[in-house]
Every structure is written in structure tokens, then in C-alpha cells.
Amino acid sequence: MRGLNTALGAAGLAAFLALGEVVPRVGIVKEAYFPPTSRIASAFWDELQDGAFWSALDDTLTGWALGLAIAVGAGIVVGVLLSVVPYLREATASTIEFLRPIPSVALIPLAVLLYGTELRSVLLLVVYASFWQILIQVLYGVQDVDPVAEETARSYGLGTWARVRHVLWPSALPYVMTGVRLAAAVALILTITAELVIGAPGLGATIMVAQTSQAVPEMYALIVVTGLLGLLINVGARTVERRALAWHQSVRGEVAV
Amino acid sequence: MHAQLDVSGLHKVYEGSGRHVEAVRDLTFTVDAGELVCLVGPSGCGKTTLLKCMGGLLTPTAGEVLLGGRKVSGPPPGMAFVFQEYGRSLFPWMRVGENVELPLKQKDLSKARRRELVADALESVGLTEAAGAYPWQLSGGMQQRVAIARALAYEPEVLLMDEPFAAVDAQTRADLEDLVRGLWRERGITILFVTHDIDEAVYLGERVVVLSASPTVVQEQLKVDLPVERDQLHTRVSPRFAELRTHVYEQIQAAKRGTLPVQDRLTPSDTPPLR
Numbered sequence: 001m002r003g004l005n006t007a008l009g010a011a012g013l014a015a016f017l018a019l020g021e022v023v024p025r026v027g028i029v030k031e032a033y034f035p036p037t038s039r040i041a042s043a044f045w046d047e048l049q050d051g052a053f054w055s056a057l058d059d060t061l062t063g064w065a066l067g068l069a070i071a072v073g074a075g076i077v078v079g080v081l082l083s084v085v086p087y088l089r090e091a092t093a094s095t096i097e098f099l100r101p102i103p104s105v106a107l108i109p110l111a112v113l114l115y116g117t118e119l120r121s122v123l124l125l126v127v128y129a130s131f132w133q134i135l136i137q138v139l140y141g142v143q144d145v146d147p148v149a150e151e152t153a154r155s156y157g158l159g160t161w162a163r164v165r166h167v168l169w170p171s172a173l174p175y176v177m178t179g180v181r182l183a184a185a186v187a188l189i190l191t192i193t194a195e196l197v198i199g200a201p202g203l204g205a206t207i208m209v210a211q212t213s214q215a216v217p218e219m220y221a222l223i224v225v226t227g228l229l230g231l232l233i234n235v236g237a238r239t240v241e242r243r244a245l246a247w248h249q250s251v252r253g254e255v256a257v
Numbered sequence: 258m259h260a261q262l263d264v265s266g267l268h269k270v271y272e273g274s275g276r277h278v279e280a281v282r283d284l285t286f287t288v289d290a291g292e293l294v295c296l297v298g299p300s301g302c303g304k305t306t307l308l309k310c311m312g313g314l315l316t317p318t319a320g321e322v323l324l325g326g327r328k329v330s331g332p333p334p335g336m337a338f339v340f341q342e343y344g345r346s347l348f349p350w351m352r353v354g355e356n357v358e359l360p361l362k363q364k365d366l367s368k369a370r371r372r373e374l375v376a377d378a379l380e381s382v383g384l385t386e387a388a389g390a391y392p393w394q395l396s397g398g399m400q401q402r403v404a405i406a407r408a409l410a411y412e413p414e415v416l417l418m419d420e421p422f423a424a425v426d427a428q429t430r431a432d433l434e435d436l437v438r439g440l441w442r443e444r445g446i447t448i449l450f451v452t453h454d455i456d457e458a459v460y461l462g463e464r465v466v467v468l469s470a471s472p473t474v475v476q477e478q479l480k481v482d483l484p485v486e487r488d489q490l491h492t493r494v495s496p497r498f499a500e501l502r503t504h505v506y507e508q509i510q511a512a513k514r515g516t517l518p519v520q521d522r523l524t525p526s527d528t529p530p531l532r
Contacts, residue, residue: 148345155312155338156360156411166359170350247350247391 035217043217044224053206057225060191060202063119064233067126068187072180074127075134080164080172083142096135104129104190108197122194122202129190130183134176141175142168174248181237188230203229260287261447262311262415266320269306280306282472284320290414293441293448295458297505298468298476299513304451307473308419311449312338324415334364337408341420343401347392354379354388357407364411378410379403381440398429402436409440415447422457431489434461438487455509459483459501460492467505469512476512479504 020037023029047053082089104125111121145168153167195204203226210219245251267284280303288294298304309315311322313332322329340346347356354375361371379385382402392400401421408416422430441448452458458465459481467476492498
């Protein structure tokens with residue numbers, strides 16, 4: 001069954017690539033705006049030989065990783081604090097609900113005003129967008145702590161810190177992992193967006209340059225790179241999730257007893 | 258012998274969202290050091306509430322619980338709790354050995370001493386082999402043994418058990434009952450065992466405290482004058498066992514109907530007459 005699915009997936013992808021080759025060649029779409037697959041592939045190959053491409057990729061990954069790390073750290077600390085300190089969650093709930101829906105891209109003018117095209121501009125947008133993903137999941141996760149587990153910990157005299165560390169944190173971890181996976185994807189979107197719009201160095205800015213200089217196949221090749229990056233990030237996040245949650249029901253599956 | 262556990266005038270009312278539920282009206286009883294007492298009562302009579310008040314997990318509305326003469330105002334260090342829901346009470350992210358060891362980390366013990374206690378407790382419940390397994394890899398009965406081992410390793414003076422065997426199958430249950438009696442005799446711990454199962458209460462206990470229906474008071478206390486050596490095969494078919502269980506059964510039925518006059522709460526433990 002699994003082999004069949006893999007084969008079907010590969011066949012679907014091959015058909016899609018073939019379609020991308022044929023459609024511009026027979027003139028259904030203009031080749032100038034939509035180059036055939038083979039030309040995109042060759043542009044992609046050329047990019048790989050280019051040092052500028054690698055430094056752009058490096059910039060993008062730096063912005064992404066740094067932004068995500070800050071968002072994850074801050075989201076976890078704030079989330080746990082809001083849940084553990086009495087009344088804090090109630091007091092902040094309305095503010096969070098107000099700030100959370102603000103699209104990060106709406107902050108682009110602010111970022112430019114504050115930091116111009118520096119990395120810090122990218123980080124501002126990335127952190128703002130990813131932080132909420134983590135925070136909300138942490139808040140849900142902490143609420144999901146089993147009351148019996150909590151009572152067990154209390155009955156054995158575990159203090160606040162020990163309960164956070166041994167009960168609350170592992171209980172919330174499945175949620176945190178979901179948050180990290182979502183935030184990782186959002187962070188990539190915002191990194192590319194910031195580079196595209198603000199012109200901070202990175203893949204987004206390179207795409208913009210390719211577009212303005214009419215290097216259409218290169219532009220597509222770079223878009224493909226961002227897609228591959230997204231794919232890799234998702235696969236990576238899932239792997240981390242499965243490892244960290246090997247004990248969890250969703251990962252361990254049915255155990256023969 | 259002095260009273261190790263002293264429950265006096267315990268009263269608990271749950272307030273919340275416009276509801277006012279009197280779970281426990283007025284409970285007074287004592288448990289002596291080294292005693293094994295079973296609390297039995299109709300379902301929903303506030304047994305769990307009572308136990309949580311005794312364990313310092315709930316604050317009583319009125320009355321107090323004394324452990325070794327000192328008032329319980331939070332989970333006391335000399336007390337361990339075994340919950341009915343072993344699957345939720347054990348932490349699935351920790352191996353069996355780590356689960357047993359976790360409470361010990363709160364005590365001021367050397368690493369070697371902790372290991373010794375964990376190994377000893379697991380051996381007592383026959384699970385030395387399972388130390389490296391995760392709880393969810395074990396059967397229900399084994400999981401509850403792990404929970405018992407965790408309580409033993411904590412070296413409590415008093416062990417509170419809240420319907421610990423209600424969720425395991427009958428055969429496992431019989432084994433676990435014998436395990437508890439064995440551990441009690443071996444280690445001399447004071448055990449307060451809550452159950453809704455009359456047979457279990459009579460089989461296990463040296464004394465049975467029968468609770469009334471909610472709002473709860475002590476309906477009756479009786480001494481179980483069965484021999485200390487008990488086994489599933491012979492004890493359960495002995496005429497005395499049958500008499501005792503019939504007596505408790507009648508008391509529970511009466512408690513449910515609320516017909517029998519509730520005995521004075523200071524009535525000392527008594528042995529029901531032979532028939």
C-alpha cells in the first residue's frame with residue numbers, strides 16, 4: 001500500500017512537470033512569462049553554481065532560524081508564565097486577541113522606519129508572526145494537563161518548579177511541537193516576504209532582482225528553491241516532533257500488552 | 258497505640274457556578290498506626306472527596322484532619338496517594354524507574370539511596386524487570402503495581418488508596434489485593450483503602466468503616482475478626498467472611514435508603530454479632 005502511494009505520488013509529480021514542459025511549448029501560455037520546465041531546471045542548475053545564490057540562501061536561512069528561535073523561546077516563556085501566574089492569563093487575554101490578528105505584513109512600514117533593510121527588519125516581522133503560533137499552542141497545552149497527573153505531583157510534594165518541569169512541560173509538549181511546526185512555516189513565508197518587499201538581502205530580494213531584470217527562468221528557479229525550503233522545513237519539524245513525542249499516544253500507536 | 262490519622266468533624270461543600278453540593282456532612286473517625294482500614298460506601302458518597310481532604314489535596318469546609326497529631330493543610334510528606342486512574346497518574350513520558358524515582362527527588366536523599374529505594378520498591382511489587390519500560394507498555398495491573406511501588410519508595414507512614422483496583426480485571430484484582438495485604442504486613446504501613454466493593458473491603462481490612470449516602474456521615478465501623486493470614490481461596494468461602502459481608506451489605510443498603518438510624522458518630526468499632 002505504501003509502495004503504491006509513493007509510486008502514485010512520483011507519477012503525479014512527473015505528470016505535473018511534463019505539463020509544465022508541454023504547455024508553454026505548444027503555445028498555450030507565453031513562453032516569455034512561463035518558461036518550460038527544462039529551462040527552469042537549467043536556470044536552477046546555474047543558480048547552484050553561483051556564489052551570490054548561496055549567500056542569499058544563507059541570509060534567508062539566518063533570518064528564518066533566528067526569528068523562529070526568538071519566537072519559540074519567547075512564546076514558551078510567556079505562555080508558561082501567563083498560565084502559571086494566577087489572573088495573568090485573564091488579564092492579558094483580550095490584549096492577545098487584539099494583537100494576534102494583526103497581519104505581520106501590516107508592520108512592514110514600521111519595520112522599515114525602525115531598521116531600514118537590516119536583518120532586524122526581517123526579524124521583527126518573522127518574530128511577530130511566529131510568536132502567536134507558539135504562544136497560543138502553549139496556552140492550550142498547559143490547559144490540557146491531566147488533573148490526575150497534577151494531583152499526583154502535588155500529593156508527592158512536588159513544588160511549582162518541579163511541577164512545571166516534570167508535569168506541565170511534558171503535557172504541553174505535543175502542543176508546543178505543533179506550534180513550532182506551524183511557526184516554522186510562517187517564519188519562512190515572512191522571511192521571504194520581508195526580503196521581497198523591504199529588499200533585505202536574501203532569496204526574496206534575489207527573486208525581485210530576477211524579476212526586474214527580466215530573468216524569468218531564474219525567477220522561477222528561485223521560487224522553486226523557496227518551495228523546496230518549505231518542504232524541507234516541514235519534514236524536519238515532523239522528524240523533531242516524532243522524536244520528542246515518542247512516548248505520546250499519537251506517535252507510539254497501539255502497543256501490544 | 259495512638260491514632261495516626263484523626264478525622265474530626267470533616268465537612269466539605271463544593272461551591273461553584275450557582276451549585277451548592279454538600280459532599281461530606283460530618284465525618285469523624287480515627288485510624289491507628291499500622292492499621293489497615295477500609296472505607297466503603299455507596300457510590301457517589303464522597304469517598305474520593307474525603308480521601309483528598311485527608312491527603313491535603315482539598316481544603317475541608319470545616320473540621321480537620323490530623324496526621325500524627327499535626328494538622329494537614331497541604332500534602333504532608335509522610336503520606337502517599339494511590340489513585341484509581343493509574344494510566345493518568347503515571348507519567349507516560351517517563352520510564353517506570355523514573356516514575357518511581359521522581360517523588361524521591363523532592364526529598365533530601367543521595368542518588369545511591371534513591372536508586373536503592375526504587376529497586377526495593379519495584380522488587381516488592383514484582384516488577385524489577387520493568388524498570389526500563391514505559392508505563393503504557395505494561396498491562397493495567399502492572400501499571401497499578403508501578404503506582405504502588407512509587408508510593409512505597411516514598412516511604413510513607415500512611416498510604417491512602419482511592420479505589421485502586423476498580424479498573425482492573427477480577428483476577429488481577431485478587432492478586433493486587435494479596436499484594437497490598439502482604440506489603441502491609443511486611444512494612445507495617447498504615448493503610449486507608451477506599452473501595453465500593455464490599456467483598457474487597459472485608460477481605461482486605463482489619464476494620465471497615467461504612468459510610469452513608471451523600472451527604473456523608475459514618476454509618477458504622479466494624480472490626481473484621483478474620484485471621485491475619487488470609488487467602489483468596491479459603492477466606493472468601495469461610496462462614497465468618499459471609500456473615501461480615503452480609504452485615505456490611507445490609508448497612509450499605511440501609512445507608513442508600515437512609516432508613517437505619519445512623520449510629521452515634523462516637524460509637525467505637527464493634528464486631529457484629531455472630532448469627
